[in-house]
Every structure is written in structure tokens, then in C-alpha cells.
Amino acid sequence: MAVNLPPPEPKSLHPVPGVELGVAMAGIKKPGRKDLLVLRLAPGAAVAGVFTSNRFCAAPVLLARKHLANPVRALVVNTGNANAGTGKDGFARALSVCDSLAKHLKFKPQQVLPFSTGVIMEPLPVERIVAGLPAAIADLREDNWSGAAEAIMTTDTVPKARSLKVRLSGGEAVVTGIAKGAGMIHPDMATMLGFVATDAKVSPARLKKLVKSVADKSFNCITVDGDTSTNDSFMLIASGIGVEVKSEKDRKKLEQAVHEVSQWLAQAIIRDGEGATKFVTVAVERGRNQAECRKIAYAIAHSPLVKTAFFASDPNLGRILAAVGYAGIKNLDTGRIDLFLDDVLVVKSGGRNPSYVESDALAAMKKPEFMVRVMLNRGKASTTVWTCDFSYDYVKINAEYRT
Amino acid sequence: MAVNLPPPEPKSLHPVPGVELGVAMAGIKKPGRKDLLVLRLAPGAAVAGVFTSNRFCAAPVLLARKHLANPVRALVVNTGNANAGTGKDGFARALSVCDSLAKHLKFKPQQVLPFSTGVIMEPLPVERIVAGLPAAIADLREDNWSGAAEAIMTTDTVPKARSLKVRLSGGEAVVTGIAKGAGMIHPDMATMLGFVATDAKVSPARLKKLVKSVADKSFNCITVDGDTSTNDSFMLIASGIGVEVKSEKDRKKLEQAVHEVSQWLAQAIIRDGEGATKFVTVAVERGRNQAECRKIAYAIAHSPLVKTAFFASDPNLGRILAAVGYAGIKNLDTGRIDLFLDDVLVVKSGGRNPSYVESDALAAMKKPEFMVRVMLNRGKASTTVWTCDFSYDYVKINAEYRT
Numbered sequence: 080m081a082v083n084l085p086p087p088e089p090k091s092l093h094p095v096p097g098v099e100l101g102v103a104m105a106g107i108k109k110p111g112r113k114d115l116l117v118l119r120l121a122p123g124a125a126v127a128g129v130f131t132s133n134r135f136c137a138a139p140v141l142l143a144r145k146h147l148a149n150p151v152r153a154l155v156v157n158t159g160n161a162n163a164g165t166g167k168d169g170f171a172r173a174l175s176v177c178d179s180l181a182k183h184l185k186f187k188p189q190q191v192l193p194f195s196t197g198v199i200m201e202p203l204p205v206e207r208i209v210a211g212l213p214a215a216i217a218d219l220r221e222d223n224w225s226g227a228a229e230a231i232m233t234t235d236t237v238p239k240a241r242s243l244k245v246r247l248s249g250g251e252a253v254v255t256g257i258a259k260g261a262g263m264i265h266p267d268m269a270t271m272l273g274f275v276a277t278d279a280k281v282s283p284a285r286l287k288k289l290v291k292s293v294a295d296k297s298f299n300c301i302t303v304d305g306d307t308s309t310n311d312s313f314m315l316i317a318s319g320i321g322v323e324v325k326s327e328k329d330r331k332k333l334e335q336a337v338h339e340v341s342q343w344l345a346q347a348i349i350r351d352g353e354g355a356t357k358f359v360t361v362a363v364e365r366g367r368n369q370a371e372c373r374k375i376a377y378a379i380a381h382s383p384l385v386k387t388a389f390f391a392s393d394p395n396l397g398r399i400l401a402a403v404g405y406a407g408i409k410n411l412d413t414g415r416i417d418l419f420l421d422d423v424l425v426v427k428s429g430g431r432n433p434s435y436v437e438s439d440a441l442a443a444m445k446k447p448e449f450m451v452r453v454m455l456n457r458g459k460a461s462t463t464v465w466t467c468d469f470s471y472d473y474v475k476i477n478a479e480y481r482t
Numbered sequence: 483m484a485v486n487l488p489p490p491e492p493k494s495l496h497p498v499p500g501v502e503l504g505v506a507m508a509g510i511k512k513p514g515r516k517d518l519l520v521l522r523l524a525p526g527a528a529v530a531g532v533f534t535s536n537r538f539c540a541a542p543v544l545l546a547r548k549h550l551a552n553p554v555r556a557l558v559v560n561t562g563n564a565n566a567g568t569g570k571d572g573f574a575r576a577l578s579v580c581d582s583l584a585k586h587l588k589f590k591p592q593q594v595l596p597f598s599t600g601v602i603m604e605p606l607p608v609e610r611i612v613a614g615l616p617a618a619i620a621d622l623r624e625d626n627w628s629g630a631a632e633a634i635m636t637t638d639t640v641p642k643a644r645s646l647k648v649r650l651s652g653g654e655a656v657v658t659g660i661a662k663g664a665g666m667i668h669p670d671m672a673t674m675l676g677f678v679a680t681d682a683k684v685s686p687a688r689l690k691k692l693v694k695s696v697a698d699k700s701f702n703c704i705t706v707d708g709d710t711s712t713n714d715s716f717m718l719i720a721s722g723i724g725v726e727v728k729s730e731k732d733r734k735k736l737e738q739a740v741h742e743v744s745q746w747l748a749q750a751i752i753r754d755g756e757g758a759t760k761f762v763t764v765a766v767e768r769g770r771n772q773a774e775c776r777k778i779a780y781a782i783a784h785s786p787l788v789k790t791a792f793f794a795s796d797p798n799l800g801r802i803l804a805a806v807g808y809a810g811i812k813n814l815d816t817g818r819i820d821l822f823l824d825d826v827l828v829v830k831s832g833g834r835n836p837s838y839v840e841s842d843a844l845a846a847m848k849k850p851e852f853m854v855r856v857m858l859n860r861g862k863a864s865t866t867v868w869t870c871d872f873s874y875d876y877v878k879i880n881a882e883y884r885t
Contacts, residue, residue, distance in 0.1 A: 134814045135807030135832075164803040166817070166833020199800020200834050383786065383872075384880055391881035397602020400567040404538030411537045414569070429538075430569025431603050469786075471877050477787055478794035 082358040082447050082467070084350035087225060087240040093253045094221035096278040097121035097318025101218035102226040105211025107204055108159030108197060113230035115208060117215040118154040118274070119184060124318045126151040126192070127286040129294045131311035137163030138170040138203075139193040140310060142177065152186045154314065156194040156272065157208055158233050158259070161310050164200035172203040179209045183216055196259065196272055196310050197233055228257040231272055234476055235259050239347040245336040247329040250322040252279040254336040258298075258344035273298055273313040275340055278321025279333050289334055290315040297341035300464045302380045303352040313341075349465045354472030357389045360450040360465055367458035371408050375453060376464045378406035386469030394440035396425050403453060412457065419452040420444065485761040485850050485870070487753035490628060490643040496656045497624035498679040500524030500721025504621035505629040508614025510607055511562030511600060516633035518611060520618040521557040521677070522587060527721045529554040529595070530689040532697045534714035540566030541573040541606075542596040543713060545580065555589045557717065559597040559675065560611055561636050561662070564713050567603035575606040582612045586619055599636055599662065599675055599713050631660040634675055637879055638662050642750040648739040650732040653725040655682035657739040661701075661747035676701055676716040678743055681724025682736050692737055693718040700744035703867045705783045706755040716744075752868045757875030760792045763853040763868055770861035774811050778856060779867045781809035789872030797843035799828050806856060815860065822855040823847065 098120060105115040120126070128147060130140050139162055155176055162169045177191040195203065218226075228238035242255040256275030281289070294313050315337065324330050350358050361380050366372040379385055382402040388395045399418060404411075418426035421443040425435050443449045501523060508518040523529070531550060533543050542565055558579055565572045580594040598606065621629075631641035645658040659678030684692070697716050718740065727733050753761050764783050769775040782788055785805040791798045802821060807814075821829035824846040828838050846852045 133804060133807035134809075134811065135803045135816050161800070164800045164829065164833065166831065168833065198798070199804060200829070201800070202834075383876070387877050387880035390877065393881065395601070397564070397567045397604075400538045401536060401602060404536035406537075408537065413538050426567065426603070428569065430567065430571065431605075469877060471874050473786070474790050474793065474872060474874050474877060477790035478796065 081237045081351040082355055084237050084347055086237050087228060089225035092224040092240050092242045093244060093255055094224070095253050095255050095276040095318060096221065097124060097320040098276045098278075098316060099219040099221050100223040100227040101215040101220070102223065102230040103211040103214035103218065105157070105207050107157055107207055113226065114158045115211045115215050116156040116227050116230040117180065117212065117219065119219055120152055120316060121318045121320050122152070124151065124316060125281055125283040125286045126314060126316050127283065127290040128312060128314040129290055133311070135164055137161055137195060137310045138165055138173040139195045140312060141170060142173045143192040143194060143312060146177070146189050146192050149187070149189045151192055152190040153180055153184055154192045154194065154274070155180050156231055157197075158231055159197040160195060160201055160203050161197045161199045162195040162203040163310055165202060169203060172205045175205045176208050180212055183212055192314070194272055194310070194312055196231065224255055224257060231257065231259040233259065234353055235351055237347075237351050239344055239351065241340045241343045241347070243336045243340055245332050247279065247322050247332060248325050249329075252277055252322045252333055252336070254333070254340050256340045256344050258348060260348040272310070273341065273344055274316065275314070275337060275344070276316035276318065277333065277337065278318045280319045280321065280323045281317035281333070286315055286317055289337060293338050293341045296338060297345040301345050301349050302377060302464060302466050303349065303355070346465055349467050352467035353476045354470040354474070355467035356447070356470055357468040358448045358465070359389055359467065360463060362450060362452045362461065362463045364452065364454050364461040365458055366455040366460045368460045369462055371455070372460050372462035373464070374408060375403050375406040375455070376462050378402040379451060379453070380464050380466035383469055386466070389444065389468035390470045392441065392444040394420065394425075394437055394444055396420065396440065399451060399453075400426065411455075415456040417454040417456065419454070421449050484640045484754040485758055487640050487750055489640050490631065492628035495627040495643050495645045496647060496658055497627070498656050498658050498721060499624065499681040500527060500723040501679045501681070501719060502622040502624050503626040503630040504618040504623070505626065505633040506614040506617035506621065508560070508610050510560055510610055516629065517561045518614045518618050519559040519630050519633040520583065520615065520622065522622055523555050523719060524721045524723050525555070527554065527719060528684055528686040528689045529717060529719050530686065530693040531715060531717040532693055536714070538567055540564055540598060540713045541568055541576040542598045543715060544573060545576045546595040546597060546715060549580070549592050549595050552590070552592045554595055555593040556583055556587055557595045557597065557677070558583050559634055560600075561634055562600040563598060563604055563606050564600045564602045565598040565606040566713055568605060572606060575608045578608045579611050583615055586615055595717070597675055597713070597715055599634065627658055627660060634660065634662040636662065637756055638754050640750075640754050642747055642754065644743045644746045644750070646739045646743055648735050650682065650725050650735060651728050652732075655680055655725045655736055655739070657736070657743050659743045659747055661751060663751040675713070676744065676747055677719065678717070678740060678747070679719035679721060680736065680740065681721045683722045683724065683726045684720035684736070689718055689720055692740060696741050696744045699741060700748040704748050704752050705780060705867060705869050706752065706758070749868055752870050755870035756879045757873040757877070758870035759850070759873055760871040761851045761868070762792055762870065763866060765853060765855045765864065765866045767855065767857050767864040768861055769858040769863040771863045772865055775858070775863050775865035776867070777811060778806050778809040778858070779865050781805040782854060782856070783867050783869035786872055789869070792847065792871035793873045795844065795847040797823070797828075797840050797847055799823065799843065802854060802856075803829065814858075818859040820857040820859065822853075822857070824852050
């Protein structure tokens with residue numbers, strides 16, 4: 080059950096002029112569920128993306144990265160099979176899917192970006208996907224973000240979509256996005272798949288810069304289990320048929336909206352993390368640099384011991400100190416460290432705060448959302464990551480995933 | 483339930499002349515269980531140790547490291563409280579325990595090494611420990627390794643002890659050791675606590691070298707959950723009242739015995755890992771260097787997704803490829819990689835082996851012990867680590883640890 084994450088209200092998802100979405104049931108892993116998504120973009124749309132850093136990155140990731148060099152006109156996404164760890168054959172299969180979609184839409188195959196998510200190391204059922212394309216194409220329309228969010232789910236329990244309107248000097252722009260992911264979630268890229276689109280006119284160069292900076296503050300700040308996926312992809316689309324970005328102020332407003340939508344989606348992945356019952360913000364502050372803050376934040380956010388304590392609402396907070404201690408910061412002076420749970424000062428100057436009362440921490444941890452804040456007190460850098468707890472259901476979901 | 487780890491047969495544990503052990507029930511965390519251990523060493527015994535690299539290392543670790551500079555005559559170990567994350571007050575409390583034991587035994591406090599294991603960040607109940615010392619001292623005897631193994635357990639379900647005799651040119655030497663640990667287990671040091679003793683004469687300098695090399699091939703090669711403890715300590719004792727090490731051949735034989743006992747104990751920790759149902763050997767071979775082999779081995783051994791698949795006996799082996807891919811080896815050529823599960827060739831040249839049949843992998847994974855072997859095929863380095871699976875019981879044990 081996701082933490083404070085109701086399904087999106089379809090009406091709240093504003094269509095993005097110049098971006099059509101079509102969904103089909105192709106029976107990729109099992110029949111009777113939406114598992115195929117096609118996006119068709121207006122001519123001249125700008126597309127930028129960031130991809131997983133996993134060396135075993137999937138065939139569609141290799142291909143999408145390559146095709147991004149061309150004027151992109153369509154994206155095709157399947158769930159149920161990741162087409163990763165599949166070698167050259169996997170690459171050929173991903174290309175077949177692009178070929179087939181390109182023929183239908185009268186584009187070139189290299190104008191199509193493929194995306195896959197699901198089980199690793201099993202052959203992509205190209206025939207089923209190709210057979211499903213006509214239905215997805217027949218379904219293409221601009222007000223279909225809700226269906227699209229459903230069609231990319233794997234172990235997600237809630238579809239994830241978010242939409243904002245932002246008023247620029249020349250008129251209103253729309254920013255709408257979807258994402259999926261619940262397990263194998265760890266930054267660098269982070270989400271399995273995220274797609275955010277605007278109708279505003281944004282140059283390809285600007286979009287390329289923006290996608291990186293947005294990813295770093297959204298999808299690259301989350302972790303469910305520390306497993307970096309083979310298929311992570313986050314794509315930013317500017318259809319360019321909407322309002323123009325005329326000023327620096329316009330640019331900031333639009334980028335803020337893109338940032339908000341993306342961060343919301345990234346957090347939604349954590350709220351719906353496999354087996355999650357808690358949504359936890361981990362902030363590490365007053366560090367010497369970003370790198371040490373991130374190391375410590377992720378040591379906490381990845382520790383199975385810390386995460387099972389979150390699950391139990393057990394303020395066994397020494398486990399957090401232990402994680403801080405093994406984060407690999409060699410010259411860390413533990414005597415300076417303070418630790419807060421929400422507003423409760425648990426550790427002061429590296430030891431238990433004498434006036435700390437465990438019932439205060441317990442009260443904070445019993446809430447579905449709380450914050451762990453570590454003050455290193457040795458500099459000005461800070462970082463924030465979002466994570467969830469580790470429950471029986473995480474084990475259950477992942478022990479039974481393929482069955 | 484531990485994996486293929488019966489409790490030690492008390493008779494199989496050879497006394498080490500010059501090392502006496504005494505056990506008591508001090509009621510440190512709860513009454514009615516052995517939780518205090520004292521070791522008294524013969525005059526002239528050599529002691530060497532390696533300790534946790536956790537920056538939040540516990541007060542007793544700081545103190546033991548300091549006291550090691552002196553001729554050590556006694557060790558005192560309590561379970562039920564780690565005395566970590568306790569700041570200066572924790573240090574003072576550890577020193578009080580040394581003081582008290584030294585008075586009883588007529589040694590100096592700085593000749594006593596203290597060790598603690600248990601909950602982090604709670605004040606050490608010095609009074610209870612001090613009150614328990616006379617009973618532990620009254621119990622001191624050489625044939626008490628079995629009781630000692632019990633007295634250091636926390637979430638362990640089986641006491642861990644191992645003993646060997648080795649024939650040197652001048653006569654027989656004994657090597658006997660105990661260890662504890664089941665959670666918060668990750669190398670660098672690795673076990674919470676390990677003590678191995680021999681009666682052979684080994685110089686302090688040689689012992690210091692040996693403890694490091696042995697740790698690197700035993701306790702530093704295991705992981706349950708990737709959490710490096712605040713209290714890890716591995717101590718090697720040579721009472722020196724036994725046989726002399728006369729030749730290089732003698733030295734090798736003795737060191738081999740120490741190595742075997744230590745590796746057995748390290749593996750015992752994994753067999754008794756929290757919630758463990760599988761004992762898994764992860765070997766990474768033909769790498770360019772040790773560092774990259776270890777990175778990959780631990781990426782596999784720490785992945786919650788891989789470990790839950792082990793638990794389910796589910797050959798969802800793409801998860802292993804994903805872990806190899808995100809291990810942080812930047813120039814890794816995935817096209818060279820082969821993956822074996824026991825003798826089953828699952829992945830060949832970076833993709834699914836065409837003749838791989840899943841039922842073969844399934845048969846291997848259903849066994850309580852199996853091996854994952856990754857061939858990088860780009861060098862001559864290799865490494866082996868031992869780990870266990872990730873089960874419902876891991877979550878249960880750690881969600882309920884303090885209650």
C-alpha cells in the first residue's frame with residue numbers, strides 16, 4: 080500500500096499539445112493488462128534524456144541513446160520485459176520494434192526511442208509487441224496521460240502522474256509527466272522510467288541541460304533498495320507548439336514547474352516503493368561537500384537495519400549512527416555530529432542527547448512520513464534523499480516477482 | 483535456522499594451555515542467560531587484533547586498541563549492550579569495567595581489553611557487569627570454550643566455535659576460536675567479535691601480521707546485510723606456553739590452522755546470518771585486480787533483489803547481471819562476462835547462454851548451499867565472499883530486535 084499516494088485524478092492531468100499517447104494490451108507478460116505505450120510527438124519537438132549508469136544497460140537504452148541524435152517523433156514503451164542482459168539479440172529485437180512503429184507512423188526507425196521495463200534476461204517477445212502496435216496507434220490522443228501512467232507499471236501499485244500549468248509572459252504552458260518504478264530503485268539514474276513533457280518552446284540544448292539538472296534533484300535523490308536498474312530512463316519532451324519562453328524569468332518559471340513535476344514523480348516512486356509503509360526524508364547538512372553528504376545519506380537510506388527499524392517504528396537509532404560511521408568518510412569527527420528525528424534531538428555531539436526521551440522519537444516514527452536529519456557541523460554543503468522502509472512485503476514481492 | 487551449522491560438540495574444542503575462560507550471567511539485557519565472558523592469559527602471551535573501520539566505533543574498541551600496546555593479561559566481553567554511540571561517558575564506563583577486572587585479577591587496567599556487543603547508543607550497565615565479574619572469575623578454566631561461545635551470542639541462534647590441532651616439528655599446537663555475529667555483518671572488519679587462540683609461541687610482530695592476513699581471508703570476506711558494525715573486533719592470542727615455531731614449515735602449518743579456524747568461524751556467521759536459509763559463495767574471477775573483483779562480489783552479495791531471489795530459489799538471474807553492472811566498474815566490458823550458478827552456464831559473453839535451461843539453475847538454487855561464479859575474462863585476479871539470503875525472518879528479527 081503506497082504511502083500517502085492516491086491514484087491521479089485523470090482530469091487533473093492536462094494534455095500537452097503536440098504530445099499524443101496511445102495504450103494497448105499486448106499480452107507481453109500476461110494478458111488483460113495495459114502493457115504497451117506509444118507517444119507521438121509533433122514535428123520539431125525537442126527531446127532530451129538521461130539514462131542508467133548500469134554497465135549492463137538494456138538494449139533499448141543503448142538504442143534510445145543513439146536515436147536521440149535524430150529529430151525524435153515517437154517513443155514506444157513496453158512493460159513486462161526489460162530486454163536487458165540479452166546481448167546482441169536484444170538489440171536487434173529492440174530495433175525491430177522501432178522499425179515496425181516507424182512503418183506505421185511513416186517515420187524513420189531512428190526517429191523512434193524504445194523503452195522496456197520488467198524481467199531481466201528474457202528474450203523480448205517482439206511479435207506480441209508488434210501485434211499490439213496498431214491498437215496503441217489507434218488510441219493516440221492528447222488526453223491520455225492517465226492511461227499512459229497505467230501502461231508503464233510493473234510492481235507499482237499506483238499509477239504515477241503529475242501535471243502543472245505555468246503562466247509565462249506569452250501565455251500558459253503545460254508540464255505533465257508520468258513515471259513508474261517500485262523496486263530496483265537507486266539513483267544514477269533512479270527511476271525505471273519517467274517521461275515529462277511541456278508544450279513550451281525549449282531549445283534542444285537548453286532541454287539537454289535541464290534534464291540533467293532536474294534528474295539530479297528528483298530521480299537521482301531516491302532509493303528503495305540500492306539496486307540501480309539496467310533500464311532507468313528519464314525523458315524530457317518539449318513539443319514546441321505552445322508558448323514561447325521569452326525571458327530569463329519565463330525560463331525559470333518553466334524550469335521550476337518541470338522540476339516540481341519531476342520531484343513529485345520521484346517521490347511518488349518512493350511512496351509506492353515495494354512493500355513501503357513509511358516515506359522517509361534523509362537530510363544530511365553542514366557537510367564539507369556534496370559528495371560526503373550523499374555518501375552518508377545513502378548509507379542511511381540503504382541500510383537494511385535502519386530500514387527494518389523504520390518499518391517497526393522502532394527508534395533503534397544507533398543503527399543510523401552506525402551507518403553514518405561506515406559511510407566511508409575517513410576523517411569524520413563523530414564528536415561533532417547531531418542527529419534529529421523530525422524535531423527531536425536524539426544525538427548531540429556524537430553521543431546520546433542527555434535530555435532525549437525515546438517516546439518522542441517513537442511518536443515521530445509512528446507517522447507515515449518523517450525526517451532523519453544528520454548535522455555534520457563541519458561545512459556548508461547539504462543533501463536530501465528520499466527513501467522508504469523495508470517490510471515483509473518487500474521480501475514477499477521480490478521472492479514472488481516472477482511467479 | 484542456521485544453514486548446515488550444528489552446535490559445536492564441547493569435546494571437539496581443545497583447551498588452549500595458557501588461556502582460561504570464565505562465564506557468568508550478569509543480567510545485562512535480560513536475566514537468565516550467559517552474557518559475560520572473561521579470558522585470562524598466561525604471562526607473556528602475545529595478542530594482536532583488528533577492529534572495525536566504522537568511524538562511530540564503540541568505546542570498548544577505542545580502549546582495546548589503546549590497551550593492546552601493553553602486555554595483555556585479560557579480556558572481558560559483554561553481550562546485550564554495544565557501548566557504541568555513547569561518547570565520552572561510554573569510554574569512562576568501559577574503563578570502569580577494565581578497572582574492576584584488573585583489581586580482581588591483580589593486573590593493571592591497561593592490561594585488560596574490553597569488548598561489547600548488543601544494542602547501540604544505550605548506556606552500558608557497568609554495575610551489573612562489575613557485579614557479575616566474580617562469578618565469571620570463579621568459573622575460569624581452560625576447557626570452557628563452549629561456554630564462552632554461548633556467552634558472546636546476541637541474535638546468533640547457534641554458538642560458533644572451532645578447534646584444530648596441528649603437529650609442528652617440536653610437538654603439537656592447538657588452535658581454538660569462537661565468534662559471534664548474525665546481523666550488522668559486513669567486512670572491514672566483519673564479525674562483531676572473534677577470538678582465536680593458540681598455545682604456540684608466536685612473536686607479537688608475527689602475530690600482528692598474521693591477524694591482518696587471516697582477517698582478510700575470513701572475516702573480511704563475509705556479509706549478511708552490508709552494515710559494518712561499530713564493534714567488530716577480531717583478536718588472535720598466542721599464549722606462548724606451548725610448542726615453539728621452529729621453522730618456516732612450522733610457521734606455515736600453524737598459520738594454515740589459524741586460517742582454517744578463522745575462515746570456518748567467519749562462514750559460521752553467514753550460516754547463522756539473521757533469517758538465513760541459504761549459504762551462498764560468490765566468486766568473481768579473471769578480473770583485472772582484486773578491487774574490481776571485490777566491488778562486483780559485494781554488489782551481488784548486498785543486493786536485496788538478488789538476496790530475495792536466493793530466498794525464493796528463483797533463478798531470476800538478471801538481477802545478478804544488474805548488480806554486476808552497477809558495481810561501479812567504469813570500463814567493464816559486459817560482452818566478455820560469463821555467469822555460472824554452480825556448474826550451470828547461465829550467461830555467456832554477456833547474454834543469456836542459448837543452451838541454458840532454467841530448471842538446471844533452479845535445481846542448484848534449491849540446495850541450501852550453492853555458488854555464484856562471475857567470470858570477467860579480462861585478467862588474473864579473483865575473490866570469494868560468502869553471504870546468505872534475505873528472508874521474511876531477517877525483517878522480523880530486525881523489526882523486533884529490541885522488543
